[in-house]
Amino acid sequence: MRVAVLGVGLIGGSVALAARERLGAEVTGYDDSPEALERALALGALTCARSTVPAAVAEAQAVFVAVPVGGLSALVGEALSAAPADCVVTDVGSTKREVVAAHDDPRFVGGHPLAGAENAGVEHARPDLFEAATWYLTPRTGTSGMLYERLHRLLHGIGARPTAIDADTHDRILAAVSHLPHVLANVLVSQAATTLQDDPHP
DSSP, X not given: OEEEEEXXXXXXXXXXXXXXXXXXXXXXXXXXXXXXXXXXXXXXXXXXXXXXXXXXXXXXXXXXXOSOXXXXXXXXXXXXXXXOTTOEXXXXXXXXXXXXXXXXXXXXXXXXXXXXXXXXXXXXXXXXXXXTOEEEEEOOTTSOHHHHHHHHHHHHHTTOEEEEOOHHHHHHHHHHHXXXXXXXXXXXXXXXXXXXXXXXXX
16 A cells, blocks of 8 residues: 655654554655654654645545645545545545535545544654544545545554545534533533522622
């Protein structure tokens, strides 16, 4: 298996480590930070590093785009333009509607792993980061079934639990969940304020 990782931070680095250690994959990395690539190579996350996206994805069977959401869509497009015809391209962004709508290429499958850590950066990457973690996939009606299955098997292989969901539903669920801590905090603050008003001198 030949994998390319575009963006070798915590998530991209963990994908690379897991693919190398669990699947014996050859992993090529690209990042706009030479220092991040050097750290990823030193950690053994990458087989090799490339300075351009086309060079990184030239022989890949699967490409993971793991950069912040603001840069995802453009980099997915660049990967699709350069990747082989039989290569699946996915991303790891926490919102899916925009990137999925922008790319109707049958090789693209939107993705979002529900995994992370307190610290960012490839130096904190772990091969077990995705163990038993839900990994949402957002295929479209025109998505290649063969490439979707390849990605599904790859994710299983690195320990994740891939689950298909449509992009709109994904974003609605994640929006609701992301607001939940704020809702709970407001409820607790309101309850505390009410308690203090009822008994200002406990």
